[in-house]
Amino acid sequence: MEQSQTAIALDQVSLQRQRFQLGPVSLAIPQGYVTAIVGPNGSGKSTLFRMMLDLVKPERGTIRLLDHQVGTAGDTSLKQRIGYLAEGPTVGEDNMTGAFKTAFVRRWYSGWDDRHYRDLLAMFEVDDSLKLGKMSKGMRRKYDFALALAHRPELLLLDEPSSGLDPLAWRTMLEVLHRYMEDGDRTILMASHVVEEVRRLADYIVFMAGGEVLGMYEKDELLGRWQILFVQGTGLTSGGAAGMPGLCELAPAGQAWRVVTREAYDAERWCAENDIDITHRQPMGLDDILAELMKQKKTGGRMNTGSGGIV
Structure with a gap:
């Protein structure tokens, strides 16, 4: 795959922990498509996401996002082009309101669209004046989802996006993501255990297990073969x-x-x-x-x- 067509490129990325070996992983995630990483717990999916955001450093290998090498100068401008929904809420935020966190986060994104943020909150029926610790698991997930999309990122990293969502909110999330992709140049990389979610959203599927990539496939061709x-x-x-x-x-x-x-x-x-x-x-x-x-x-x-x- 040509570099100009690749949103994410991992080249021989590896990390050794006491009881876990990740990689070496080499992947080329195409621009303009939805790619889903599927695998059991402990496969290394969340670790890969944190590496892409430079929150965890690989011991070997290189990572490029949007044609910029992660971990080098200029990461601030790169991260403004990325939206990230972590697997779970950030520790230590329970006593702040959603509005307080939003006011802090928006300062880091030159492309922040407050109207879009408010529309997403209304769509999901989220009240950001509540303290984050007082929100239900589903409402907290919907708030974090709105926060990740509010600056209209070019690349969206979603780690188990539907965790805690009820069926109606899940359907709304799918609709939002389909609209997000209508631009044609945007890219989603998601990790999900929800088979129906992958079937509805993904164009490509990456299978992972035990810290290794078992293969990357075009979804429709995979299911046909x-x-x-x-x-x-x-x-x-x-x-x-x-x-x-x-x-x-x-x-x-x-x-x-x-x-x-x-x-x-x-x-x-x-x-x-x-x-x-x-x-x-x-x-x-x-x-x-x-x-x-x-x-x-x-x-x-x-x-x-x-x-x-x-x-």
């Missing part, structure tokens, strides 16, 4: 199916075989060429795909026969 096929054919066995493209798992399923493939289009063509009937197709969810990728990582990419064996 990963499928479960139920197949029948004379003499079909784990050995006979070894040539099927993208084969990840093969297990008996009654009179048929259950096949997990990451190359569904090629696998269907292979089945037709080998007189194997596909009796049923089943799409895979993002959580199922992540689970398969984690299995492959543990087994070195070898196929699971579904009977306790790996080939």
